[in-house]
Amino acid sequence: MGGLLVSVSISVMRRLPAYLHYLKQLPPDVENISATAIAAQLDLGDVLVRKDLNSISGAGKPRTGYSVRGLIDDLENFLGYRKKNQAVIVGAGKLGCAMLDHSGFEEYGLHILAAFDSDPKKIGITDTGKYIYPLSDFKEFCSQADIKIGVITTPASAAQEICDLMCGSGIRAIWNFAPTHLTAGKDILIQNENMAASLALLSAHLSEMDC
Amino acid sequence: MGGLLVSVSISVMRRLPAYLHYLKQLPPDVENISATAIAAQLDLGDVLVRKDLNSISGAGKPRTGYSVRGLIDDLENFLGYRKKNQAVIVGAGKLGCAMLDHSGFEEYGLHILAAFDSDPKKIGITDTGKYIYPLSDFKEFCSQADIKIGVITTPASAAQEICDLMCGSGIRAIWNFAPTHLTAGKDILIQNENMAASLALLSAHLSEMDC
DNA sequence: TAGATTGTTAATCGATTAACAATC
DNA sequence: TAGATTGTTAATCGATTAACAATC
Numbered sequence: 001m002g003g004l005l006v007s008v009s010i011s012v013m014r015r016l017p018a019y020l021h022y023l024k025q026l027p028p029d030v031e032n033i034s035a036t037a038i039a040a041q042l043d044l045g046d047v048l049v050r051k052d053l054n055s056i057s058g059a060g061k062p063r064t065g066y067s068v069r070g071l072i073d074d075l076e077n078f079l080g081y082r083k084k085n086q087a088v089i090v091g092a093g094k095l096g097c098a099m100l101d102h103s104g105f106e107e108y109g110l111h112i113l114a115a116f117d118s119d120p121k122k123i124g125i126t127d128t129g130k131y132i133y134p135l136s137d138f139k140e141f142c143s144q145a146d147i148k149i150g151v152i153t154t155p156a157s158a159a160q161e162i163c164d165l166m167c168g169s170g171i172r173a174i175w176n177f178a179p180t181h182l183t184a185g186k187d188i189l190i191q192n193e194n195m196a197a198s199l200a201l202l203s204a205h206l207s208e209m210d211c
Numbered sequence: 212m213g214g215l216l217v218s219v220s221i222s223v224m225r226r227l228p229a230y231l232h233y234l235k236q237l238p239p240d241v242e243n244i245s246a247t248a249i250a251a252q253l254d255l256g257d258v259l260v261r262k263d264l265n266s267i268s269g270a271g272k273p274r275t276g277y278s279v280r281g282l283i284d285d286l287e288n289f290l291g292y293r294k295k296n297q298a299v300i301v302g303a304g305k306l307g308c309a310m311l312d313h314s315g316f317e318e319y320g321l322h323i324l325a326a327f328d329s330d331p332k333k334i335g336i337t338d339t340g341k342y343i344y345p346l347s348d349f350k351e352f353c354s355q356a357d358i359k360i361g362v363i364t365t366p367a368s369a370a371q372e373i374c375d376l377m378c379g380s381g382i383r384a385i386w387n388f389a390p391t392h393l394t395a396g397k398d399i400l401i402q403n404e405n406m407a408a409s410l411a412l413l414s415a416h417l418s419e420m421d422c
Numbered sequence: 423t424a425g426a427t428t429g430t431t432a433a434t435c436g437a438t439t440a441a442c443a444a445t446c
Numbered sequence: 447t448a449g450a451t452t453g454t455t456a457a458t459c460g461a462t463t464a465a466c467a468a469t470c
Contacts, residue, residue, distance in 0.1 A: 017408050018392055034450085035451080043394070047453095048437090054452080060451085061445085062452045066452090081414075094312055097309070108407055110414075172416070175409060180236075193406070194228070196232070199321055200228055200319070201402055202296070202360055202400060203292075205400035206296065206359050261427090271429075272470070273428045273469045276426095429469095430466085431464105441455085442454085445450100445451085
């Protein structure tokens with residue numbers, strides 16, 4: 001039930017999950033760890049790690065380092081992994097269904113309740129027993145369940161329309177997998193999972209090596 | 212068959228696909244467009260757009276702007292979307308299969324040939340007719356087909372092992388969806404699709420709003 | 423020509439790193 | 447105490463923005 005009001009830059013935020021993951025896979029008998037050790041494992045500078053950790057935790061002690069347990073606690077709280085964020089998906093294609101049935105997001109506090117699709121053939125129930133509802137039920141469902149997070153896995157052509165629908169249904173944060181730029185009011189966070197950019201970076205790396 | 216050897220920072224690279232997507236969805240009668248117009252649509256600064264475009268294309272003309280056609284050509288070539296990059300997936304779970312069957316990556320020049328899994332129950336053929344082979348065939352397959360890109364969609368626990376296998380099979384660029392940090396030789400590009408970080412950003416945005 | 427737009431050089435901003443002081 | 451490690455202040459680096467000159 002933290003609620004610590006610390007604000008941290010986006011670059012820092014991106015590294016925090018990596019620290020947490022590293023700490024969690026340490027053998028259970030490791031009680032303390034130094035920033036230098038973490039940095040070496042994750043290919044980062046040691047001062048950077050110290051600064052990052054210091055900004056969300058006060059747990060570091062000279063000579064001994066950081067308490068692994070304490071750091072995990074602070075990271076999980078700060079990252080919201082101990083909250084239960086309810087979410088819904090729009091777009092029950094392959095990717096949408098894969099995400100709906102994927103249990104791994106629970107670990108990060110994301111609980112995906114259901115998916116919605118405009119295609120009547122998609123309506124039904126998945127392998128893991130989750131429901132796919134008609135898109136017409138979307139707004140009602142979201143306000144009933146007080147959903148704040150929406151995931152878009154539609155084709156690019158439908159994404160902006162769905163984005164608007166989400167904004168009109170009380171959703172405040174959107175995780176967008178459609179390869180397109182979405183516009184929404186500035187109190188709505190749009191987090192793009194930018195696969196096209198990732199692919200371009202892979203391709204560029206290969207081209208570089210050809211020379 | 213471009214091959215222009217321009218190198219561009221990662222931040223620029225990430226924006227290029229957004230420009231391309233915007234240009235492609237313009238009505239076909241728009242022949243020229245100004246950096247200012249693009250910038251407004253994508254919530255970017257106009258000078259930034261001009262600099263980005265200028266670094267990969269020489270097509271800008273004072274007073275008229277950029278040729279939409281010319282820009283699309285230059286972007287597609289630069290981003291490697293017109294190349295055919297062959298790739299394979301390891302980890303034929305929900306996400307792996309969704310990606311294997313997803314036709315959308317072709318548009319970005321990524322052709323996913325097949326998937327591999329260590330679980331014998333997963334071996335077989337998908338809805339779209341692609342094969343899932345036993346992991347033991349992986350190395351042989353990659354060298355035969357001269358595969359340079361590997362996609363990892365295994366659980367975190369198996370990811371490093373698969374990463375090593377890929378490196379030993381001639382793969383030069385890895386697209387990692389497992390939530391873990393991978394280490395490989397520095398001539399191998401590891402592109403992490405950092406979902407945990409995305410989720411943390413969504414969660415942080417919601418917490419901020421509670422106050 | 424005048425005006426819109428590009429491209430470039432200088433200024434600003436933010437993030438990372440280096441140097442060092444503080445502490446157990 | 448001496449030494450390892452943290453945390454902080456100053457320096458560097460890179461990316462973005464502002465100002466302006468060049469061009470059609």
